Amino acid sequence: RRGRSPVAAAAIALVPTAVTLVEYTPRRFIETEVVAPAPMLEWAGDPAQYAVLDLSGDYRMMWHATLHRKPMTGGNITRVPERLERWYWGEPIVQALRRPRARSELIFERVDPSLDFDWGLDAPDPRLRPDSFQIEWTGSLRIPTSGPWSFFLSSDDGSSLEIDGNLVLDNGGFHPLRERSMTLRLEAGEHRVRVRYQEGSGKAALRWDWLGPGQSRAPVPAEALSHEGRPGLLGRYHQTMKGCRQTREGGRRGLRALGVRFVVTGPDGHECLERELQLPQTYAGEGVRIYEVPPE
Incomplete structure (x- = not known):
């Protein structure tokens, strides 16, 4: 069997060099x-x-x-x-x-007298960016008269309401302005409440109303809300941050x-x-x- 010619051998030897030149x-x-x-x-x-x-x-x-x-x-x-x-x-x-990786970071706290906000495309506070923020309000709700009470929670995007540790309204998710309502019997006196809100992008709004014996529908007023003796609810404002x-x-x-x-x-x-x-x-x-x- 005849061996490779010098020309063929040289061509084969040059293949790696040619590949390297093309690659670079x-x-x-x-x-x-x-x-x-x-x-x-x-x-x-x-x-x-x-x-x-x-x-x-x-x-x-x-x-x-x-x-x-x-x-x-x-x-x-x-x-x-x-x-x-x-x-x-x-x-x-x-x-x-x-x-x-996304994480939620507490930016500031403040007491809000009532929950009736329409921020539009703006942020609730200059310390926050307009999108990707969350707020949690906690405190007490004073029911003046025992009986059936209706609560209305409208938000853009998601929100929820807890009373005495029980989830009463779930308006979660990312969606345009939407309302959820619920009627339940409550005894007169103080009740623990927690309202959560999250904003993804676009417009932002939240409103919490009530309706009960002798009370027409309206936003829950500051005199019915308290946190450590102060009127209103304590709001904890968080921002979603991307961390590395x-x-x-x-x-x-x-x-x-x-x-x-x-x-x-x-x-x-x-x-x-x-x-x-x-x-x-x-x-x-x-x-x-x-x-x-x-x-x-």
């Missing part, structure tokens, strides 16, 4: 008329070598990757082979930033280890970068925000 060849990018954020134009003239982590979700950054000639992760990768892309996304810090369970220095150190100098997000920013890693925001515009990873 910069990929073609989608042409777009979207204006590139100004920092990208500055990066184009920066001789330093660093990576840019894209968490924007729509990968518009990738369309301009050739402008700044920096390795990027997310969507299409600039001059980074596929196997390196998989390694990059497998890093704990990158996974934590891509998939933050990263310390300030630990998260920064993880990004530096990957060569990341800038992180790009969508127009709403990224709570983990701002609250946990406390990265300074260096730019906002063209539908993105840019954060810088400070050197050690």
Whole structure:
């Protein structure tokens, strides 16, 4: 049997080299008329070598990757082979930033005289964002006369009412303004109450009415509510936060280890970068925000 010719042997030997060259060849990018954020134009003239982590979700950054000639992760990768892309996304810090976990955080407490709110698209208080908040009111309800009492709970989004530890009204879920009602017999005197409310997105409203012997339908008044001797109910206002369970220095150190100098997000920013890693925001515009990873 004749052996391989020198030409065939040389061709076979060159296959791994050819595969490597193809793998490392910069990929073609989608042409777009979207204006590139100004920092990208500055990066184009920066001789330093660093990576840019894209968490924007729509990968518009990738369309301009050739402008700044920096390795990027997310969507299409600039001059980074596929196997390196998989390694990059497998890093704990990158996974934590891509998939933050939601948690409810107490922002403040206050006593509200009655529960009759129509916040519209606004937040109940400047300390809260307009969406993704929860409120829990607790205290006592004074029933003036024994007999049948009707309660009405309308809300956008979800709400519930408990009296003496029993669930009386369940108006839960995410929905437009909707009312639930219930009639039950209550004895005159003090009764423990708890009202819960949650807002997802869009308009927000809550109203709690009553109707009973000698009492026409109206919002439950402050004189019928109390918390530790004060009129009204104690409200605990919570905000849903997205946490990455990263310390300030630990998260920064993880990004530096990957060569990341800038992180790009969508127009709403990224709570983990701002609250946990406390990265300074260096730019906002063209539908993105840019954060810088400070050197050690």
